[in-house]
Amino acid sequence: MDGNLAKELSFRESVNLMFDRAVALMELPPGLEDKIRVCNSTYTVRFGVKLRGEIKTFTGYRSVHSEHKEPVKGGIRYALGVNQDEVEALAALMTFKCSLVEAPFGGSKGGLCIDPRAYDEDELERITRRFAYELVKRDLIDPAQNVPAPDMGTGEREMAWIADQYARMNTTDINAPACVTGKPPHAGGIRGRVEATGRGVQYALQEFFRHPDAIAMSGLNGTLDGKKVVVQGLGNVGYHAAKFLSGEDGCKITAIIERDGALVDEAGLDVEAVFQWIKANGGVKGYDATYVANGASALEHDCDILIPAALEGVINLSNADRIKAPLIIEAANGPITAGADALLQQRGKVIIPDLYANAGGVTVSYFEWVKNLSHIRFGRMQRRQEESRHQLIVNELERLSQDSGIGWTLSPDFKESYLRGAGELELVRSGLDDTMRSAYQAMHNVWRSRDDVTDLRTAAYIVAIERVAEAYKAKGL
Ligand code: NAD
Secondary structure, rough: OOOOHOOOOOOOHHHHHHHHHHHHHOOOOOOHHHHHHHEEEEEEEEEEEEEEEEEEEEEEEEEEEEEEOOOOOOEEEOOOOOOOHHHHHHHHHHHHHHHHOOOOOOOEEEEEEEOOHHHHHHHHHHHHHHHHHHHHHOOEEOOEEEEEOOOOOOHHHHHHHHHHHHHHHOOOOOOOHHHHHOOHHHHHOOOOOOHHHHHHHHHHHHHHHHHHHHHHHHHHOOOOOEEEEEOOOOOOOHHHHHHHHHHOOOEEEEEEOOOOOOEEEEOOOOOOHHHHHHHOOOOOOOOOEEOOOOOOHHOOOOOOOOEEEEOOOOOOOOHHHOOOEEEEEEOOOOOOOOHHHHHHHHHHOOOOOOOHHHHHHHHHHHHHHHHHHOOOOOOOOHHHHHHHHHHHHHHHHHHHHHHHHOOOOHHHHHHHHHOOOOOOOHHHHHHHHHHHHHHHHHHHHHHOOOOOOOOOHHHHHHHHHHHHHHHHHHOOO
């Protein structure tokens, strides 16, 4: 391991180092590398909210990493550990993520230092509206300039409050709902956004398993069917990824790691039942499976695929040499530190990097933003027309079969699925699948065609940085 990795780097330093590894293999015009690396600005706000008879002061951030495309895009996180270093690292990742999946945005991120579980719904609404007010009045929430989305600790509910707060402050803005994505469908959201990041993790793995050379690099074989999977974090991303992989691809979820410990079952855990258990009991403890109090130790379990889907830095210099999974997919942002990344690579592990693996969220956020700006639901104009054209073919086939005396009949299942026009959810999934496939292929081509690129992360950064550089060059910077 090189000397500067002997100590653990901060999240921001880790992202910078990963960026540096990629640009060392690129030929960028002098100075452009620095321009792309730096975070353009970070706004820190401290505000008070009167709660339970006293004024509580909160600290929040909104960081803009790159404005080579606008609006800039990135989630808002609610967690006690939120700090400037973390928000800037996440904003930088957003720049590269958007570029990799060709979502036309720059990178941004926000965060509020708060434990959302310590407040009731009314209190959270007041805190969220006040935070949104501070950001809106500085154009740090705006459909044309800066569009937040959910992240750890936030979801549809918070996004609906933010959208409403913006609308109250911009009463004549017809595009107001486009100021934030991840809203509930009845408040201007899009179907398929809640599941999008986990769905994207599933599509990413499906695409990986379409490439025999990639599978061989990981030392695995076959398909996703029957693969043993360990998931850390059964929140929005982890729950959906685990649910789809076990329910649709035949994976076995052999361990689920949460805040209070891990559940292990070699035969495969029932994801929905565990999820409902956590909702009712606040943790995994007590569920009918083997319970391990030191949850993080389950990251080291023998499995085929490891999915860290909770928080950053969980695979680090202290445990990287004990990780057994041959394939790790970073559903969370930054779950592997730069030091651990180097160690895991030396040990031949294949890592599907965060900037690709969890890009499903921003991809569907992009669809939602377009829907809000066009003021019409995807599929609304075409669906019935598509169905009647399909009906024409079915009628004609049945007529031909009867007239010719062949007597073919179309199976009811075929007819049912062929005749059904695509609604919003089907279109969103199709667009997401297409995006995850093309982004993987771009990354894969660099990984497998260049001798100096030995991992998917460096390949992903090269593809992403190249596109950001092209945008800057085209603008004349
Ligand atoms: P979430 O708040 O819905 O879920 C996080 C889950 O992790 C919770 O179930 C929580 O209990 C669990 N957790 C927290 N600390 C833990 C610990 N120490 N050990 C084990 N489990 C722990 O958050 P989320 O939206 O699912 O985000 C998870 C990760 O995915 C974050 O890194 C986030 O930045 C990233 N991400 C989220 C989205 C999105 O659309 N929500 C998009 C891209 C990336």
